[in-house]
Amino acid sequence: MAAKWYKLPLYNFRRERCYCGAKKGRFDGPMIEFQSVSKVYPNGTVGLKDIQLTIYPGEFVVIVGLSGAGKSTLLRSINRLHEITHGEILIDGKSITAARGKPLRMLRRDIGMIFQNFNLVKRSTVLRNVLSGRVAYHSTLRTLLGLFPREDVELALKALERVNIRDKAFVRADQLSGGQQQRVSIARALAQGAKIILADEPVASLDPLTTKQVMDDLKRINQESGITTMVNLHFVDLAREYATRIIGLRAGQLVFDGPVEAATDEAFAEIYGRPIDKDELLGRNGA
Amino acid sequence: MMTVPSKVATRSKSALTTVILFLLLWGSAVRTHTDLGHLVSGIGNMGDLFAEMVPPHSKYAQKIVNPLVQTLQMAILGTSLGGIVALPFVLLAARNVTRAPWLSWPARIVLNLIRTIPDLLLASIFVAIFGIGAFSGVLSLAVLSFGIISKLWYESAEAIDDGPLEAMTAVGANKLQWIAFGVVPQVLPIFTAHLLYTFEINVRAATILGLVGAGGIGLYLNNTLGLFQYQNTSVIVIAMLMIVFVIDFTSTKLRERLL
Amino acid sequence: MTTQTALQTPVNRYGKWYKVGVLVLLVALYAWAVSGIPFTGIQSTAGEVARSILYGMFHPDWGFVYQPGGEDLLRGLLDTLSIAFLGTSVAAILAVPFAFWSAQNLHKYKTVSGSGKAILSLIRTFPEVVVALLFIKAVGPGSFAGVLALGLHFVGMLGKWFAEAMESIDLGPMEALTASGANRLQALWFAVVPQVMPHFTSLTLYGFEISVRSATILGIIGAGGIGTPLIFALQSRSWSRVGIILLGIIVMVTLIDYLSGFLRKKLV
Numbered sequence: 001m002a003a004k005w006y007k008l009p010l011y012n013f014r015r016e017r018c019y020c021g022a023k024k025g026r027f028d029g030p031m032i033e034f035q036s037v038s039k040v041y042p043n044g045t046v047g048l049k050d051i052q053l054t055i056y057p058g059e060f061v062v063i064v065g066l067s068g069a070g071k072s073t074l075l076r077s078i079n080r081l082h083e084i085t086h087g088e089i090l091i092d093g094k095s096i097t098a099a100r101g102k103p104l105r106m107l108r109r110d111i112g113m114i115f116q117n118f119n120l121v122k123r124s125t126v127l128r129n130v131l132s133g134r135v136a137y138h139s140t141l142r143t144l145l146g147l148f149p150r151e152d153v154e155l156a157l158k159a160l161e162r163v164n165i166r167d168k169a170f171v172r173a174d175q176l177s178g179g180q181q182q183r184v185s186i187a188r189a190l191a192q193g194a195k196i197i198l199a200d201e202p203v204a205s206l207d208p209l210t211t212k213q214v215m216d217d218l219k220r221i222n223q224e225s226g227i228t229t230m231v232n233l234h235f236v237d238l239a240r241e242y243a244t245r246i247i248g249l250r251a252g253q254l255v256f257d258g259p260v261e262a263a264t265d266e267a268f269a270e271i272y273g274r275p276i277d278k279d280e281l282l283g284r285n286g287a
Numbered sequence: 288m289m290t291v292p293s294k295v296a297t298r299s300k301s302a303l304t305t306v307i308l309f310l311l312l313w314g315s316a317v318r319t320h321t322d323l324g325h326l327v328s329g330i331g332n333m334g335d336l337f338a339e340m341v342p343p344h345s346k347y348a349q350k351i352v353n354p355l356v357q358t359l360q361m362a363i364l365g366t367s368l369g370g371i372v373a374l375p376f377v378l379l380a381a382r383n384v385t386r387a388p389w390l391s392w393p394a395r396i397v398l399n400l401i402r403t404i405p406d407l408l409l410a411s412i413f414v415a416i417f418g419i420g421a422f423s424g425v426l427s428l429a430v431l432s433f434g435i436i437s438k439l440w441y442e443s444a445e446a447i448d449d450g451p452l453e454a455m456t457a458v459g460a461n462k463l464q465w466i467a468f469g470v471v472p473q474v475l476p477i478f479t480a481h482l483l484y485t486f487e488i489n490v491r492a493a494t495i496l497g498l499v500g501a502g503g504i505g506l507y508l509n510n511t512l513g514l515f516q517y518q519n520t521s522v523i524v525i526a527m528l529m530i531v532f533v534i535d536f537t538s539t540k541l542r543e544r545l546l
Numbered sequence: 547m548t549t550q551t552a553l554q555t556p557v558n559r560y561g562k563w564y565k566v567g568v569l570v571l572l573v574a575l576y577a578w579a580v581s582g583i584p585f586t587g588i589q590s591t592a593g594e595v596a597r598s599i600l601y602g603m604f605h606p607d608w609g610f611v612y613q614p615g616g617e618d619l620l621r622g623l624l625d626t627l628s629i630a631f632l633g634t635s636v637a638a639i640l641a642v643p644f645a646f647w648s649a650q651n652l653h654k655y656k657t658v659s660g661s662g663k664a665i666l667s668l669i670r671t672f673p674e675v676v677v678a679l680l681f682i683k684a685v686g687p688g689s690f691a692g693v694l695a696l697g698l699h700f701v702g703m704l705g706k707w708f709a710e711a712m713e714s715i716d717l718g719p720m721e722a723l724t725a726s727g728a729n730r731l732q733a734l735w736f737a738v739v740p741q742v743m744p745h746f747t748s749l750t751l752y753g754f755e756i757s758v759r760s761a762t763i764l765g766i767i768g769a770g771g772i773g774t775p776l777i778f779a780l781q782s783r784s785w786s787r788v789g790i791i792l793l794g795i796i797v798m799v800t801l802i803d804y805l806s807g808f809l810r811k812k813l814v
Binding site for chain 3: 332415524535
């Protein structure tokens with residue numbers, strides 16, 4: 001059963017319809033809910049300020065904003081890689097803010113994360129990297145002995161197949177190009193069986209061509225499996241091309257939240273506090 | 288698919304490594320008469336010994352001031368002597384200074400061979416030659432430092448900037464002028480740092496040379512152990528720790544300032 | 547005028563007196579150091595003995611290399627290697643938990659790693675020979691005391707090196723594992739261990755090189771290995787035997803250095 005989770009057409013019926021302000025789903029509640037979330041650093045810097053936000057299943061949300069606006073903090077507070085100081089975050093109705101120990105890890109298990117620097121173990125094989133996404137499903141002893149069940153290995157290989165690098169399964173991760181490494185980390189999130197994928201600047205260290213491949217993979221997975229996806233992006237045109245909903249942050253505050261059609265140049269100028277700069281465009285016109 | 292290494296080959300390779308490691312461990316355990324029970328009881332015996340060492344007999348501290356001072360003096364002289372003798376060898380062994388392989392290679396081989404002889408062994412030989420006393424200790428420390436410092440020095444000499452050397456050649460300097468104006472200013476701080484580092488090693492070595500009769504505090508360690516005066520032993524051990532700590536600390540600070 | 551003063555300032559920062567001061571200090575230091583070393587009582591036979599040793603070195607007692615019945619060179623060297631190998635192996639295993647304890651980047655608070663590092667540095671400060679002497683008192687003379695002494699001393703060394711290796715790793719994979727719901731042990735195992743393993747192996751090999759040198763002298767104080775026949779040969783003034791033992795040690799240490807260096811190069 002677990003082996004075929006991604007074949008299920010779950011959430012697909014709602015795809016692309018649930019941008020901001022969407023009504024509560026007919027069958028499902030919100031996937032991620034920010035309830036007046038704030039983060040103040042010990043030195044007094046405000047990271048996030050009173051964020052009120054609801055993400056529905058199957059959405060492809062892109063977060064934009066200047067660097068330092070709190071995009072990364074927002075994303076990382078969802079799986080509590082960063083702690084918030086006020087408010088509460090609910091994942092599929094369960095509070096991750098209050099969770100400790102095993103319940104926290106179970107919540108994290110449902111959230112895949114993709115990093116700018118891939119965060120793969122470079123000396124391990126691709127397969128082992130993907131399998132490492134499965135550790136939260138098994139006992140510590142079993143994982144330390146490397147005794148992953150057969151289904152897990154198949155799941156991992158299928159996940160690699162979905163991002164077109166199955167033939168690299170037994171290659172060491174550092175033998176791969178940047179784009180391939182990022183696809184391994186997408187496969188890791190897939191094998192994890194995540195309901196949510198968080199991608200923190202997933203293409204910032206990639207060239208334009210691989211950028212497109214990686215973004216396409218993310219989009220395809222979002223559409224095929226209905227995995228709720230939240231992506232931090234620096235490039236405005238990429239955001240417009242892939243998002244169903246765009247969220248704008250400025251100085252830790254939510255300054256824009258709307259469907260991609262509403263994200264006009266003026267809206268971006270508002271988010272950035274100035275007109276869009278050239279290096280905020282990837283420069284591929286309607287690729 | 289070409290790049291996929293055979294899983295079987297990797298597995299059997301690591302299995303072979305494990306088997307060899309275990310065989311080596313087992314063989315070593317047999318040779319040294321070690322087994323797990325022995326290990327546990329050994330640690331227990333050590334605990335008993337420690338119990339007998341406390342409290343340290345504080346009055347004994349006065350008696351070891353002199354040998355402690357002598358330990359330091361031996362280290363100072365040994366390091367300096369070793370450094371002085373090392374200098375010409377270093378210039379020979381550094382390939383960017385001596386551009387003649389038939390000179391630098393033999394110099395290197397001599398240095399490498401000398402470095403293989405451990406401190407206590409040197410001391411035993413010098414004691415056999417010159418008799419018991421700190422003089423033998425100084426000489427063994429000198430040879431020890433010579434081995435350590437010459438390698439550190441010629442390696443850092445080889446890492447220097449070629450520009451000034453070329454400049455000296457260009458102005459028509461002879462070999463000695465070339466070294467004095469091109470090499471020395473560049474290596475002086477790092478050489479001093481290495482000298483201090485060698486001094487640290489020498490202080491540690493000097494504390495134990497007395498075990499074979501080459502002067503310093505080590506002799507007293509052996510004596511108190513032989514006479515079962517364990518409370519005096521602990522005083523000596525503490526003194527050794529203190530002197531090594533103090534020297535390491537000051538020398539590290541000085542080296543940080545130099546570099 | 548102005549350029550000249552600007553140029554002179556750095557040179558004159560310490561002045562001539564500074565140099566003179568340092569010189570006086572150095573002279574005083576050496577005078578003090580020399581005063582502590584007795585130059586009397588040097589054996590009158592020194593020259594003769596030195597010549598005999600040199601003679602022995604060049605006319606080694608080849609018969610000692612292998613003797614079917616007893617304590618010969620090869621067996622002494624084998625014992626030495628065994629002591630070093632076992633001591634280093636035990637130390638490498640014990641050093642791992644210490645390394646996790648003292649690696650600064652794995653802990654929130656500096657006091658945790660600081661305390662681990664302090665313990666390691668305390669262990670390291672004891673010269674292995676002193677440790678060996680204490681162990682000889684505790685468990686009796688022989689190779690076993692040597693193993694224990696080297697084992698303990700190298701926990702201090704390897705623990706420090708391991709911790710430093712761990713401090714240089716990429717913590718990103720650890721974050722990724724945590725994000726996927728792994729517990730701390732799983733995150734360490736999957737993200738940290740694969741990264742540090744080659745470093746640990748290489749450092750252990752390097753430690754083995756050093757411990758072989760240490761093990762050659764342990765026998766001098768009675769802790770087994772080639773040092774024991776050496777000290778007997780020195781005391782009985784059989785210089786050709788001293789010669790062959792020295793030769794054996796030099797060859798063994800050089801070989802081990804070469805072999806370990808080769809293996810370490812392959813690892814990286």
